[in-house]
Amino acid sequence: MTRTVYLNGSWLAEADAKVSIFDRGFLFADAIYEVTGVVGGKLLEYVGHAARLKRSTAELGIACPLTDEELLAVHREIVRRNDLDEGLIYLQISRGAAYRDFAFPTDATPTLVLFTQAKAVLDNPKVKTGISVALVPDQRWARRDIKTVQLLFPSMAKMQAASVGADDAWLVEGGFVTEASSATSHIISKDGTLITRGLSNAILHGITRLSVLDIARSAGLAVEERAFTPDEAKNAAEAFITSATSFVLPVTSIDGQPVGDGKPGPLTLKLRELYIESRLAAAI
Ligand code: PDD
Numbered sequence: 540m541t542r543t544v545y546l547n548g549s550w551l552a553e554a555d556a557k558v559s560i561f562d563r564g565f566l567f568a569d570a571i572y573e574v575t576g577v578v579g580g581k582l583l584e585y586v587g588h589a590a591r592l593k594r595s596t597a598e599l600g601i602a603c604p605l606t607d608e609e610l611l612a613v614h615r616e617i618v619r620r621n622d623l624d625e626g627l628i629y630l631q632i633s634r635g636a637a638y639r640d641f642a643f644p645t646d647a648t649p650t651l652v653l654f655t656q657a658k659a660v661l662d663n664p665k666v667k668t669g670i671s672v673a674l675v676p677d678q679r680w681a682r683r684d685i686k687t688v689q690l691l692f693p694s695m696a697k698m699q700a701a702s703v704g705a706d707d708a709w710l711v712e713g714g715f716v717t718e719a720s721s722a723t724s725h726i727i728s729k730d731g732t733l734i735t736r737g738l739s740n741a742i743l744h745g746i747t748r749l750s751v752l753d754i755a756r757s758a759g760l761a762v763e764e765r766a767f768t769p770d771e772a773k774n775a776a777e778a779f780i781t782s783a784t785s786f787v788l789p790v791t792s793i794d795g796q797p798v799g800d801g802k803p804g805p806l807t808l809k810l811r812e813l814y815i816e817s818r819l820a821a822a823i
Contacts, residue, residue, distance in 0.1 A: 543620040545613055545653040547604070550620060553654065562650055564633025568689040569643075570650075571595040572631045575614065576660055576783045577623055581822035582614055584783065587746035592630070595686045600643065601634050604651050617653050626657040627784055631688060660784055666811065669791030669803045670706035670780070674769050675699050677710035677717045684740045693720040707780070709793065715766035717741050722782035723748040724790075726767055726775035727806050734771075737764040747781040747814070754813045760806065769793070777804025779811075786818075787811035 546556045564570035573592045576583035635647035675696040696708035697720045710717045723745040725735040778790035778798045789803035
């Protein structure tokens with residue numbers, strides 16, 4: 540199926556959407572992105588994604604060409620035009636095309652692109668088995684709180700994980716887990732405490748993370764926001780990742796060692812259920 544995509548105010552067939560070779564997103568990875576989940580044709584966690592987009596673009600001094608209302612309208616329209624029931628919306632804003640120079644241009648017009656990808660996000664077969672992760676040194680840049688399109692290292696880490704038969708990488712820096720290649724990492728200790736890294740420049744401030752922590756606290760789970768080591772993770776009762784497209788997904792092995800009994804953990808599965816229920820109810 541040919542998708543209809545959004546490019547700088549126009550709705551185009553995907554093959555007709557063209558961006559300049561001088562675009563700084565292409566030449567410098569000078570661009571921000573967001574991924575918003577869609578279920579039943581509705582946007583999940585839209586408010587959080589829109590807020591983080593604003594923060595990321597402000598950090599880099601890129602002006603979003605649309606108002607908040609226009610941006611929401613474009614998200615809704617792209618779902619409608621593509622008849623998207625379940626999947627995701629990818630949005631990217633680059634600083635735009637300019638004479639190639641390391642200094643930011645003052646006169647560039649930002650490039651705004653949105654496209655959809657259909658994907659069965661609810662019915663994920665990995666929920667039943669959990670995923671395996673391999674520990675990989677975190678060699679990304681130091682501003683991981685900004686959601687830039689510099690995704691080469693996460694891609695390399697994912698390939699490194701795949702080369703040892705693992706589904707994903709958990710990145711490690713200074714003896715502590717930072718996050719997964721494209722998701723937030725969490726563990727549940729044997730005494731039932733959810734442990735997840737605190738917010739800083741070391742990790743992306745996950746929108747799903749925030750909601751899951753709220754849900755966990757409301758369900759009476761103790762939550763500790765602190766860094767944890769790979770050994771702590773391997774000896775945890777449960778482990779999981781969160782993201783806009785995986786929701787809450789069990790991790791059942793770390794570097795070949797089973798987590799707990801090697802099966803998806805009961806608290807993890809409960810959090811997934813509660814997360815999906817509450818976010819579907821709040822979808823717009
Ligand atoms: N990734 N950490 C990293 C490095 C990520 O790339 C992501 C999201 C997350 C989770 O953030 P959120 O809960 O807001 O989706 C954490 C998206 C899904 C992606 O790159 O496709």
